[in-house]
Amino acid sequence: MAAGQEPSAGAGQAAEVNEATGVPSRRTALTGLAVTALAASAATAGPAWAQSAPSGHGRGHGRHGWIEESFFCETPKDVIVNTHGGLTPAAPLPPGVARFTDTRLKRTLAFGGLLRDAEGAVVGYGTELETLLPESTPESGIMRSRSAWLLHLPGRGTIFYDEVEDKTDVAATIFQPALESGKPWVGDRTVVSTVGPGKDGRGVISGGTEEFEGIRGSGVERARVRRFDPVALVMEATFELRFRYRLPR
Numbered sequence: 001m002a003a004g005q006e007p008s009a010g011a012g013q014a015a016e017v018n019e020a021t022g023v024p025s026r027r028t029a030l031t032g033l034a035v036t037a038l039a040a041s042a043a044t045a046g047p048a049w050a051q052s053a054p055s056g057h058g059r060g061h062g063r064h065g066w067i068e069e070s071f072f073c074e075t076p077k078d079v080i081v082n083t084h085g086g087l088t089p090a091a092p093l094p095p096g097v098a099r100f101t102d103t104r105l106k107r108t109l110a111f112g113g114l115l116r117d118a119e120g121a122v123v124g125y126g127t128e129l130e131t132l133l134p135e136s137t138p139e140s141g142i143m144r145s146r147s148a149w150l151l152h153l154p155g156r157g158t159i160f161y162d163e164v165e166d167k168t169d170v171a172a173t174i175f176q177p178a179l180e181s182g183k184p185w186v187g188d189r190t191v192v193s194t195v196g197p198g199k200d201g202r203g204v205i206s207g208g209t210e211e212f213e214g215i216r217g218s219g220v221e222r223a224r225v226r227r228f229d230p231v232a233l234v235m236e237a238t239f240e241l242r243f244r245y246r247l248p249r
Helices: 048-052 168-181
Strands: 059-061 067-075 079-084 108-116 122-132 144-153 157-166 185-192 194-196 203-208 216-229 234-246
Antiparallel strands (some): 059 067, 067 108, 067 234, 108 122, 122 144, 203 216
């Protein structure tokens, strides 16, 4: 491996609308990308970042000058806003927030939430704009999306991160059974949803400002899912953006 090379890392149901929330209910179409339904609205269980991050996986220096750093978001307490076009099985937050009604935004989700470091301290705010890809349909059972993240870290700058996600397996093994049975899924499963757009299956850090000006690198999005309630449309989970990047010398 060359000194300047980044080390590689592994990487059809009709909707019924809940009149109270205006979102699909138990038998919602699974193209709702439930793994990114960060607008869960119930108490969480356990110290998420401590359990999700390997020991020492805060900010560290890897080989050849590569920096490894993770940012965490715990649902529901870290969610500030979440809205969508009706294809996500989670009530938009906060209650009464406007939903996307334009046809061109039907497949879009917009999220904003607090970002924490590996010790659990709030270090910034992140926004994600996610759009279902054309191949994602109830008939195909495919759940793929393209996401654009902006991480705002006061005193440090911003990071722009682009990724393609595939949550097909998670939907089939966690969300679909719960939606069909009406009973919550309870467990402890960690999932890496990132599959690109990098050739190595990782997301791409496309730019940054201030401390991160000239940044280059990649990342993956991980979710540790502990519970999904198909009636309340609540998901308890820890989300992690795990980055590996390099800065100009």
